[in-house]
Amino acid sequence: MGFQPVKFYQTGTYTVGNRLLAADERSVQSSEQRSNAINSGHRACQGCGEALGARYAIDAAMAASNGQLIAANATGCLEVFSTPYPESSWQVPWIHSVFGNAPAVATGIAAALKAKGKTEVRVVAQGGDGGTTDIGFGCLSGMFERNDDVLYICYDNQAYMNTGVQRSSATPPAARTATTMPVGPQPGNPFGQGKNLPEIAMAHGIPYVATATVADLRDIEYKVKRAMQMHGARYLHLFVPCPLGWGTASHDTIRIARLAKESGLFPVFEAEHGEVTGVLKIRHPVPVEDYLKPQKRFAHLFGKHAHPDMVAHIQALADRNIRKYKLLDEEVH
């Protein structure tokens, strides 16, 4: 069924906490006892979606595993801003792998725990979209194929942000990056390229695949908990806006993630053994312009030399997602 928001007045489960909910209905993040897996003092930019998403996800995994958790971390922003030698923000056992092999390192940890009989200790691996969809893809596909007992979390900010905003295979069409400049008749990243990793993961037939955005905390916590209740290879694809790389205001991080979901450009769903089992419905539908316009990486689509055809193309992609995943309730028009 997927995550169903509680329509409990006055804010239900839309806010992080709600004093009107029973204690067992409250979120991990609303608790003063949350593990704060990634602590203050990290060097992420102001308004970093990835730092926030990582705390949401790992705190939820810590809560679901009673604090018995080991995290492997691919190279990337998350690793660099959290752990400049000799300091670390991590308050969980944490290991830094190289850029491409976090899934393999996690597999090894899981195998060692199995050999030692420490079945209560759980393993997560995490990386950015570059480390996941490009560089670590071979290791990840192998981890899926072997159904190793690891939850892999990809924090998708749609480019190589740490090294200066270069294109990855998760960069959306038309986006400006350092390597896809807004020049020529089809400015920005070309249409028709890139990978849809959640669908590729589903094609492996692994027990659990889910997508989420940093705008829906309760949905993330539900999905991490669900994933931690299972064994085998699991994949969570978390959409995390990057104010620096996308050219958005630092205070808009959550709003942008919300607009990505509400426009249909980023479908939020979950799948078990390759089959979609639940979607988070669009609540207030918006055109893709609402999502694109606040981002400088799409600025060349608007203004003096606008490209309405490309915007229409992006809208068509959103509409296809809405159809494919049935993101709109029937009664919503």
Place this chain on the structure above:
Amino acid sequence: MAKPFAITLKPGSSLTNLTGTWRTERPVYVDRLPPCNHACPAGENIQGWLFHAESGDYEQAWRVLVQDNPLPAVMGRVCYHPCENSCNRGQLDAPVGINSVERFLGDEAIRCGWKFDAPATSSGKKVLIVGAGPSGLSAAYHLARMGHAVEIHEAGPLAGGMMRFGIPKYRLPRDVLDAEVQRILDLGVTLKLNTRVEHIEQTMKQGGFDAAFLAVGAHIARRTTIPAGDAAHIVDAVSVLRSMEGEDKPMLGRRVVVYGGGNTAIDVARTVKRMGAEPVIVYRRTRDKAPAHDFEIEEALQEGVMIKWLSTIKQAIDGEITVERMQLDDKGFPQPTGEYEKLEADSVVLALGQDVDLSLLEGVPGLEIKDGVVQVAPNMMTGRTGIFAGGDMVPSERTVTVGVGHGKKAARNIDAWLRGTEYTPAPRHEPASFDMLNPWYYTDAPKTVRPMLDLIRRQTTFEEVQGGLDETNALFEARRCLSCGNCFECDNCYGVCPDNAVIKLGSGKRFKFNYDYCKGCGICVSECPCGAIKMVPEET
């Protein structure tokens, strides 16, 4: 410490890295003024009492409510709720039914027998209050809670003023009024009925009063000259409504013409309808220009009251009146057309407004009277030191709620004056407008509609027209509040900070920022549902 191979530095926590130094702007928690509180003539902290009602703590909600208004069950029936007209939720779906929740709390207090806290200390000062209407009762309540000895002198046979002798029973059942008046008297307030104050300074001197608050209301009906035959039966609305409270109900006949377009005209028409008559309201302007509230006009029309708009009465002779049709000119004023019409009328009730009986003030030096009402300073003091006034006898919009507000304001100023100081109201917070909210976070919830009495019973009985909410739907309605501008502890700031720079202080204690690590991104401000955080520039 022996370090492993190739390790030269001690491992440490990122907490040594104070990222707060990056900041150019800092978030700060604020309390903004919700539009409901801003609009309330009685100065209620509506958002504040709804907060407690939301969690089902109705007694605490009631206690916060009565800090400003001792008559919630009355108010929940007769107030024209300007709070709801200004409610930010109106821009989402429909305003919060504040008035209906207030009534629920008031009724709940009567049902459960909740009492006011007795004053902690006694000031030794004595205050005279003239008139036991909404303004006088409100002032008495506040002064008593501040520790002053209060004596009310009421000319009428019962307390309540216009709440009893002006507002019909079908809008305000008398047992509700009695219960709320009694609770004020239980504070130790002395009420002297049938005691007309003939001369204010004399009464003060005789009784040894240190200050006085005048709230005699406006009970003298305004008249107009209508050429009338000897047998024509012309009465005024105030006396009709007043006599409804006594044994001798007014004899008006079957065809009753009510002249006027205010709430009193509607009240009289609906009252005589219930007595089996056929009322016709005659008003010189149009419906949208009538001073009566539109919902009252609507309810009157539903009950079968006839209204002749754009008409004036030219003549009243035996059993018949002549009305002239009017026409609005460019400026919206009615002008005669010369077209006449005759209507059957056993009696004519004039509802043309009321004047104040100022006889008790005769010979008092320093008073300023303008347009028939007493002028008061911003602290509600008249031109005579120590004599304050409020309610319908001072320039105001004449409603129960305004009267209650005057009583509170006067009480605070009288208290300060008795202590030899000056009352300075707390500075107003900046308004919490709709654009400061993040409405995404509120669940969709349409307004709960209060039940209305069957039409046939509305036409024939004096039962209360509008029903109340029960516990479940009152709770639902309270939870529709957006808590504009005031933290309701939703934990959003605590959750959405990428830097763990918000400290949760525990239930009821809200939050604080850890400026050592806050980078000033502003996500907490954007994602605060109710606009209770703002960014301010760092000092350079």
